[in-house]
């Protein structure tokens with residue numbers, strides 16, 4: 001142990017004796033997790049007392065919980081005491097021009113068709129005044145403000161809209177929901193907050209692109225979206241550009257509260273670093289995403305394109321509490337090389353006449369493992385529920401795996417629940433057919449895969465969809481032939 | 482003088498260790514139409530697959546020149562871009578990919594290979610409209626997933642439509658006539674004839690003399706047990722229609 005570490009160790013082991021031991025002036029918390037670290041995070045963020053208490057409660061739950069092991073994923077145990085849970089947001093080193101950016105990364109940007117401006121933003125190249133993203137974001141914010149829409153970083157929301165945060169935080173994903181959600185609740189760094197007032201139809205896609213403050217929200221992101229009665233919003237998370245991060249473990253929480261007659265569309269493109277060809281490195285992504293359709297005729301729709309991460313553990317879910325509420329889940333999950341994904345959804349039907357639709361398209365290549373895990377639950381008192389699930393798996397090569405775990409629990413005989421599943425392979429004959437028309441194998445795979453995923457990609461906002469198509473092709477490059 | 486387009490010399494090929502083509506020689510010149518006939522399992526589709534470059538077939542001997550170049554050296558997509566087209570006996574389905582989208586990718590990859598600029602959406606659709614007339618194909622069909630749920634006849638028509646779009650030099654039509662009703666047969670044959678020019682050539686694989694009434698061949702070859710055992714003019718096709726293959730089998734066995 002180094003001298004510094006020894007000293008730290010000495011201090012941290014005495015923490016209960018002296019109480020506060022972590023230096024508030026420090027930019028970074030020492031490694032490990034205990035109540036003082038949480039106090040440190042909360043103090044750093046100048047949070048109100050109730051939020052600190054909330055975090056501590058989550059931590060106490062977490063301590064009593066065990067890391068889940070039921071998912072079809074294998075990874076070395078995470079040492080939670082070896083993680084730094086708070087660092088001050090680092091200023092990205094400003095580059096003078098795109099020429100200074102890693103050529104390999106630029107090549108990828110080009111293949112994805114990401115605009116030069118966007119490339120600059122993503123790589124931290126200084127942008128000129130006219131199209132400066134800050135000014136774009138400012139006009140954007142003004143338009144939203146006129147409508148009473150709040151769209152800001154989570155930390156800002158805690159300061160500026162404490163009552164809303166207090167009312168809804170944990171209302172859909174309680175602190176003790178699951179191991180990772182509890183961890184997130186204890187230590188979450190930042191994230192987004194979005195509030196659409198009653199009857200307001202948000203006129204633009206709300207995208208995390210446009211957030212200025214929360215660019216580096218880090219590994220424990222927290223998002224809260226509230227749509228009041230009759231409101232509408234389409235929200236985009238992530239981007240197709242490859243995302244690298246020094247932190248291996250990511251445990252985000254997204255909560256969505258949808259009131260009566262309101263509609264929320266949540267679209268994600270996830271492209272975190274998946275590790276190298278041999279399965280070394282890569283992000284572990286343990287995400288809890290859940291929304292509640294609290295009022296009658298509320299609607300929540302999840303669309304996700306998952307291509308990154310070494311390990312993905314993610315089940316965006318809908319609690320359909322309101323009568324005639326609607327939940328949807330559209331997913332494309334691609335795994336290549338040694339990636340593992342265990343993803344799916346839960347549709348919890350509580351309201352009468354509530355409906356849900358699940359379309360899941362798994363694509364596995366290389367040595368990867370890709371599982372769909374879904375639950376459709378119909379409660380005793382919810383009459384006339386309908387669900388339709390379609391779970392398809394596409395295999396490229398014969399060393400990868402695709403698995404489907406559909407759980408159906410129906411407690412009311414009026415429910416109509418349908419489940420369809422298929423597994424197919426990209427046929428040699430399909431590729432040869434394309435080749436015979438002059439299409440090379442790479443392009444043939446892209447064409448076939450995009451055709452297969454079309455139903456889901458069509459649910460994405462237009463410009464996102466085009467990028468996502470290219471991303472699928474890129475993820476699978478070199479996996480056939 | 483007519484230019485030699487395709488020159489096959491003593492071509493031998495096998496699949497899964499089973500010898501199927503046992504020494505085939507054939508020359509096709511620009512402007513010609515050749516018909517290949519022969520009993521089921523004689524190797525007709527194998528010959529077209531080997532020419533198109535299907536991987537599961539192993540070439541064990543012989544050579545194939547296409548415009549003087551060694552065809553067997555090329556990858557399947559390169560052969561296609563060089564102007565070789567094969568209408569499949571059993572066209573393949575690709576769910577979620579429309580014929581339009583499929584062909585746009587194909588046409589532009591072929592154009593790129595030939596040093597031509599990519600067609601924009603308007604140019605491409607215009608081109609498509611013109612070619613649709615040739616085989617009387619409906620636009621609604623082209624919007625659907627490629628070959629998925631198409632009737633047998635629609636699939637075959639779509640093959641010829643693709644041929645029209647790709648403007649190949651040499652087309653191999655593998656039993657394009659089977660599954661077509663008489664009207665469709667005429668339309669397809671008419672399409673092939675419309676596309677015919679002194680610059681291109683066609684190899685028609687068929688079981689029925691009937692097609693050859695519409696697409697008139699310059700030569701008819703009989704493929705038997707992996708070898709071309711007889712060649713002649715279109716009269717040979719009539720003779721086959723009347724007498725079947727037994728007499729050739731006998732002739733060949735005696736030889």
Ligand SMILES: Nc1ncnc2c1ncn2[C@@H]1O[C@H](COP(=O)(O)OP(=O)(O)OP(=O)(O)O)[C@@H](O)[C@H]1O
Pocket residue numbers: 496497499501519520521522523524525526527528537570
């Ligand atoms: N992939 C393959 N695997 C095993 N055998 C094959 C394969 N392809 C072709 N064959 C065999 O090769 C022989 C020739 O087949 P081919 O399809 O070339 O015949 P064909 O002349 O086109 O017949 P048809 O008139 O019925 O279309 C047959 O015995 C067939 O079973």
Ligand SMILES: [Mg+2]
Pocket residue numbers: 525526527570655656
């Ligand atoms: Mg055949």
